[in-house]
Amino acid sequence: MPEEEKRSGPVYGTTAEPCSVILFGASGDLAKRKVIPAMYDLAQHDSLGERYAIVGFARTPMTDESFRATIGEAAKTISEVGPIDPAKWKEFSSNLYYSAGEYGDLNSFLQLAKRLAEIDKEKKLGGNRLFYLSTPPEVYPDIVAQLGRAGLAKPSNPNSWVRIIIEKPFGRDLASARELNKIVLDVFEEKQVYRIDHYLGKDTVQNLLVLRFGNGIFEPLWNRNYVDHVQITTAETLGVERRGGFYETTGALRDMIQSHVLQLTSLTAVEPPASFDATAVRNEKLKILQSIRPYNLEMVAQSAVRGQYAARTVDGGKLAGYRDEPGVNPNSRTETFVAMKVLIDNWRWAGVPFYLRTGKRLAKRTTEIMIQFRCAPHIVFREREVEPNRLVLNIQPDEGISVSFGAKRPGTEMSIGNVTMNFSYREAFGGATRSAYATLLNDCLRGDATLFDRGDSVEAAWSIVDPILDVWSAARTGTVPVYPAGTWGPKESDQLLERDDRQWYNY
Numbered sequence: 187m188p189e190e191e192k193r194s195g196p197v198y199g200t201t202a203e204p205c206s207v208i209l210f211g212a213s214g215d216l217a218k219r220k221v222i223p224a225m226y227d228l229a230q231h232d233s234l235g236e237r238y239a240i241v242g243f244a245r246t247p248m249t250d251e252s253f254r255a256t257i258g259e260a261a262k263t264i265s266e267v268g269p270i271d272p273a274k275w276k277e278f279s280s281n282l283y284y285s286a287g288e289y290g291d292l293n294s295f296l297q298l299a300k301r302l303a304e305i306d307k308e309k310k311l312g313g314n315r316l317f318y319l320s321t322p323p324e325v326y327p328d329i330v331a332q333l334g335r336a337g338l339a340k341p342s343n344p345n346s347w348v349r350i351i352i353e354k355p356f357g358r359d360l361a362s363a364r365e366l367n368k369i370v371l372d373v374f375e376e377k378q379v380y381r382i383d384h385y386l387g388k389d390t391v392q393n394l395l396v397l398r399f400g401n402g403i404f405e406p407l408w409n410r411n412y413v414d415h416v417q418i419t420t421a422e423t424l425g426v427e428r429r430g431g432f433y434e435t436t437g438a439l440r441d442m443i444q445s446h447v448l449q450l451t452s453l454t455a456v457e458p459p460a461s462f463d464a465t466a467v468r469n470e471k472l473k474i475l476q477s478i479r480p481y482n483l484e485m486v487a488q489s490a491v492r493g494q495y496a497a498r499t500v501d502g503g504k505l506a507g508y509r510d511e512p513g514v515n516p517n518s519r520t521e522t523f524v525a526m527k528v529l530i531d532n533w534r535w536a537g538v539p540f541y542l543r544t545g546k547r548l549a550k551r552t553t554e555i556m557i558q559f560r561c562a563p564h565i566v567f568r569e570r571e572v573e574p575n576r577l578v579l580n581i582q583p584d585e586g587i588s589v590s591f592g593a594k595r596p597g598t599e600m601s602i603g604n605v606t607m608n609f610s611y612r613e614a615f616g617g618a619t620r621s622a623y624a625t626l627l628n629d630c631l632r633g634d635a636t637l638f639d640r641g642d643s644v645e646a647a648w649s650i651v652d653p654i655l656d657v658w659s660a661a662r663t664g665t666v667p668v669y670p671a672g673t674w675g676p677k678e679s680d681q682l683l684e685r686d687d688r689q690w691y692n693y
């Protein structure tokens with residue numbers, strides 16, 4: 187690849203129209219760590235346009251100046267977009283405003299409406315507005331209802347737009363997701379609603395579609411005739427850190443499987459869409475979720491495994507167990523690990539198991555999709571045991587793709603060794619990074635919902651995990667298997683694959 191192309195770094199989308207972005211939960215961690223830094227990143231690449239305003243809304247009383255100072259301090263220390271340039275930050279932060287209020291109080295929203303109208307007029311923003319819900323999910327219904335009552339949910343003129351981004355978790359089971367969809371769609375139209383899953387903003391996740399549908403050589407193999415099974419792993423080495431309270435009522439099935447892992451599953455399995463637009467792509471993804479065989483009681487017992495990390499001493503240091511973490515009940519039964527087998531009942535995938543797993547405090551931080559192909563039907567060499575071919579898509583942190591195959595070892599003997607061919611994102615395109623949030627905000631500001639979830643697919647994903655949630659929450663007496671912190675999960679996870687004569691790919 188020419189050096190010039192490598193150095194050019196990430197490609198940013200076209201400039202957005204003038205608009206204001208109203209950030210609910212502006213003093214929270216997500217806003218400081220991800221959302222505001224992503225806006226700064228977009229502004230530096232001229233993706234925000236000349237005129238824009240970011241209006242923080244939260245309960246803490248603050249002036250515009252103190253909001254700018256607090257966010258500026260946070261950006262320097264916890265921003266995930268790399269070093270902040272003080273001069274550029276100064277310019278950017280002059281577009282930050284703040285409005286304090288209660289989420290359930292109409293007056294606070296009427297005040298917000300007044301403030302927005304003033305800013306709009308002063309900066310000539312044309313009435314375009316993006317509301318971003320980055321608060322705890324309990325207050326989503328209040329915010330949505332008040333936006334409706336304050337007259338903020340509809341565009342103020344025929345040429346302007348109003349959109350809303352809603353963070354995950356979207357509900358905590360199928361019933362509450364349906365309820366939330368109803369509340370949101372009573373006030374907004376579906377085309378205004380952008381349900382965010384930050385995994386879809388990762389380049390390597392989008393590259394799944396490019397790999398499959400932008401190349402001629404993979405797609406012919408991408409089906410039950412050639413694929414033996416698929417493994418999707420989202421492993422973290424960190425524990426629950428400071429989020430014990432949140433995690434206690436969530437668990438790995440809700441936190442990761444229902445969202446990120448099922449997104450990766452549907453993109454791996456999806457049929458080619460007719461075009462790369464929001465309706466076509468999302469229709470195809472929905473069909474995959476709807477084709478996943480529903481779990482029944484027996485399948486939960488046989489094909490779904492949970493686990494919880496226990497304390498372990500490593501190199502003289504001690505990794506705390508989940509039950510010792512701050513905010514966690516010492517008798518907690520919340521799962522920090524899930525492994526499950528999923529069957530997709532359609533023509534392409536019938537009989538090909540997808541093994542999914544996720545967990546905190548595992549042996550390695552990695553998110554990867556491993557596609558294992560069927561072995562050659564007949565081996566003519568003396569060496570009968572030949573490793574199957576594997577295609578590994580490394581989503582993070584060593585972004586890249588590798589293919590493994592057998593090669594003749596040098597020498598007089600006809601002996602086969604397993605080798606890999608690697609593509610590294612960093613080597614090919616340079617190391618420049620851009621946050622997933624920047625991509626998704628950029629898309630939303632341009633009205634492109636392709637990488638956001640639709641109401642029906644959020645519900646479809648909940649219907650997949652709901653039966654497992656039911657059994658696990660009802661089985662009060664059943665034990666939750668434990669695994670030592672820093673390992674690959676409980677032995678039951680290995681047994682899940684061993685029963686099918688397979689094993690996890692742990693490299």
Ligand code: BG6
Nearest residue numbers: 354384385422441442446553582
């Ligand atoms: C979040 C989960 O959605 O994704 C966290 O709530 C998890 O528990 C995080 O740690 C993982 O995201 P990433 O981008 O670091 O893989």
